Amino acid sequence: MxxxxxxxxxxxxxxxxxxxxxxxxxxxxxxxxxxxxxxxxxxxxxxxxxxxxxxxxxxxxxxxxxxxxxxxxxxxxxxxxxxxxxxxxxxxxxxxKAEPTDERLDWIYDKIAQMDKIDRSLTLLLLDGFGYKEMSEIVGIKASNVGVKIHRIKNQLIKESKNYASHGI
Missing domain, CATH: 1.10.1740.10 (RNA polymerase sigma factor, region 2, helix turn helix motif)
Incomplete structure (x- = not known):
């Protein structure tokens, strides 16, 4: 090349x-x-x-x-x-910050930053539309484990987003 x-x-x-x-x-x-x-x-x-x-x-x-x-x-x-x-x-x-930020976007990035490195990586890959097979190849875990982890991450974020919304933020 x-x-x-x-x-x-x-x-x-x-x-x-x-x-x-x-x-x-x-x-x-x-x-x-x-x-x-x-x-x-x-x-x-x-x-x-x-x-x-x-x-x-x-x-x-x-x-x-x-x-x-x-x-x-x-x-x-x-x-x-x-x-x-x-x-x-x-x-x-x-x-x-030169540009005004979306509080919801800041909130989700804050939550992602608090995750361990595997969950953080999986969340980013999910947000970018990667499939479980691709995620497993990138992160180095089984596709079935990816599914379980994604399910838990989603449930945790849903729970925390309800708290976020209920506090009027």
Missing amino acids: TEKERESIFKEWIAQYKALLFKVVRAYAFTAEDQDDLFQEISIQVWKSIASFKGEAKVSTWLYKVSLNTALRWVKKTKSYQNNLQKIEGELLIID
Whole structure:
């Protein structure tokens, strides 16, 4: 593969799947700066990995797997930083968002962020319309376990959304 071919594929994939990649970013990074850093890490990993794409899976599935694995490594690498940031975030930091946010979207991302890494990954994959088989391949668990976990996640989110709605938020 030539450098020009690699660059063309990279630009096409980033343009076509940027929203998918950013969902992973937003689920694992919580400040604008961290989101930028993680998106850059994912982009670099996609760039490095293009030559290893064999076409055995859909591009979206492969990119999701690369993104999730990169995000998990990034979280592990920056865990102590994240812990310190979360401790002081409420008191000292104000995140200035250029665009108004939808409180419901913020709520769901907050709930996703509180999940363990498998549930978080499955929730993101579900939101992007992946099937159980694809989810099992990406996350590395049996498809039947995916179904059970998705059912539990949905029930928990429904329960918590009722509390959210009843508090007038």
